[in-house]
Amino acid sequence: MLHCSMKMSERQMPNRLQAELEDLLGCLHFARREEDLGRLALLTYWEVRRWARVARHELLAEHSAQVITAHPHPSRGAFLALVDGVIAELEDIRRALH
Numbered sequence: 001m002l003h004c005s006m007k008m009s010e011r012q013m014p015n016r017l018q019a020e021l022e023d024l025l026g027c028l029h030f031a032r033r034e035e036d037l038g039r040l041a042l043l044t045y046w047e048v049r050r051w052a053r054v055a056r057h058e059l060l061a062e063h064s065a066q067v068i069t070a071h072p073h074p075s076r077g078a079f080l081a082l083v084d085g086v087i088a089e090l091e092d093i094r095r096a097l098h
Contacts, residue, residue, distance in 0.1 A: 017055050018097050024051055025094065028087050037076065040083050041068055048086055060089050 024047055031039040045068040052061035064086050073079040 014097065017051070018094075020051055021055075021090065021094055021097070024048065025087070025090055028083075028090070032080070032083065032087065035076075035080070037079065040080075044068060044083055044086055048090065055093075057093065060086075060093070063089065 024043070027047070028040070028043055031043060044064050048064040049061045052058070052064060067079075067082045067086055073082070
Protein backbone atom coordinates (compact mmCIF):
# COMPACT_ATOMS: atom_id res chain seq x y z
CA MET A 1 0.00 0.00 0.00
CA LEU A 2 2.75 2.45 0.93
CA HIS A 3 4.62 1.59 -2.26
CA CYS A 4 1.52 2.43 -4.30
CA SER A 5 1.19 5.83 -2.56
CA MET A 6 4.82 6.64 -3.23
CA LYS A 7 4.43 5.92 -6.93
CA MET A 8 1.40 8.18 -7.10
CA SER A 9 3.18 11.11 -5.54
CA GLU A 10 6.11 10.69 -7.93
CA ARG A 11 3.68 11.03 -10.84
CA GLN A 12 2.02 14.08 -9.30
CA MET A 13 5.31 15.84 -8.55
CA PRO A 14 5.83 17.30 -12.04
CA ASN A 15 2.26 18.66 -12.07
CA ARG A 16 2.75 20.32 -8.68
CA LEU A 17 6.09 21.80 -9.72
CA GLN A 18 4.62 23.02 -12.97
CA ALA A 19 1.71 24.71 -11.16
CA GLU A 20 4.12 26.36 -8.72
CA LEU A 21 6.26 27.52 -11.63
CA GLU A 22 3.24 29.07 -13.34
CA ASP A 23 2.31 30.90 -10.12
CA LEU A 24 5.87 32.08 -9.59
CA LEU A 25 6.16 33.38 -13.14
CA GLY A 26 2.86 35.20 -12.76
CA CYS A 27 4.10 36.93 -9.60
CA LEU A 28 7.43 37.80 -11.22
CA HIS A 29 5.80 39.22 -14.35
CA PHE A 30 3.42 41.35 -12.28
CA ALA A 31 6.23 42.69 -10.07
CA ARG A 32 8.35 43.34 -13.17
CA ARG A 33 5.55 45.25 -14.88
CA GLU A 34 5.12 47.37 -11.75
CA GLU A 35 8.92 47.69 -11.38
CA ASP A 36 8.50 46.69 -7.73
CA LEU A 37 12.18 46.16 -6.89
CA GLY A 38 11.54 44.94 -3.36
CA ARG A 39 9.05 42.32 -4.51
CA LEU A 40 11.35 41.25 -7.34
CA ALA A 41 14.24 40.84 -4.90
CA LEU A 42 12.10 38.79 -2.52
CA LEU A 43 10.72 36.55 -5.25
CA THR A 44 14.09 36.09 -6.93
CA TYR A 45 16.03 35.28 -3.77
CA TRP A 46 13.50 33.27 -1.77
CA GLU A 47 10.85 31.87 -4.08
CA VAL A 48 12.84 31.18 -7.25
CA ARG A 49 15.68 29.69 -5.23
CA ARG A 50 13.30 27.45 -3.25
CA TRP A 51 11.47 26.28 -6.37
CA ALA A 52 14.73 25.63 -8.22
CA ARG A 53 16.10 23.52 -5.39
CA VAL A 54 12.93 21.43 -5.15
CA ALA A 55 12.93 21.00 -8.94
CA ARG A 56 16.65 20.14 -8.86
CA HIS A 57 17.74 23.10 -10.96
CA GLU A 58 20.80 23.91 -8.85
CA LEU A 59 22.36 26.34 -11.33
CA LEU A 60 19.17 28.40 -11.38
CA ALA A 61 19.05 28.35 -7.56
CA GLU A 62 22.63 29.60 -7.46
CA HIS A 63 22.01 32.24 -10.13
CA SER A 64 18.91 33.61 -8.39
CA ALA A 65 20.82 33.96 -5.12
CA GLN A 66 23.75 35.69 -6.83
CA VAL A 67 21.45 38.23 -8.48
CA ILE A 68 20.66 39.52 -5.00
CA THR A 69 23.81 38.85 -2.96
CA ALA A 70 26.80 38.97 -5.32
CA HIS A 71 27.37 42.70 -5.57
CA PRO A 72 25.62 46.07 -5.37
CA HIS A 73 23.87 46.95 -8.60
CA PRO A 74 25.05 50.11 -10.34
CA SER A 75 21.53 51.06 -11.38
CA ARG A 76 17.89 50.10 -11.30
CA GLY A 77 18.17 49.02 -14.94
CA ALA A 78 21.11 46.73 -14.21
CA PHE A 79 19.14 44.99 -11.46
CA LEU A 80 16.08 44.63 -13.69
CA ALA A 81 18.23 43.16 -16.48
CA LEU A 82 19.52 40.47 -14.11
CA VAL A 83 16.00 39.68 -12.92
CA ASP A 84 14.90 39.50 -16.56
CA GLY A 85 17.58 36.85 -17.05
CA VAL A 86 16.17 34.78 -14.18
CA ILE A 87 12.66 35.14 -15.62
CA ALA A 88 13.94 34.01 -19.03
CA GLU A 89 15.52 30.91 -17.45
CA LEU A 90 12.22 30.07 -15.75
CA GLU A 91 10.35 30.58 -19.03
CA ASP A 92 12.74 28.16 -20.74
CA ILE A 93 12.09 25.57 -18.04
CA ARG A 94 8.33 26.09 -18.37
CA ARG A 95 8.50 25.54 -22.12
CA ALA A 96 10.50 22.33 -21.56
CA LEU A 97 7.82 21.02 -19.17
CA HIS A 98 5.03 21.45 -21.73
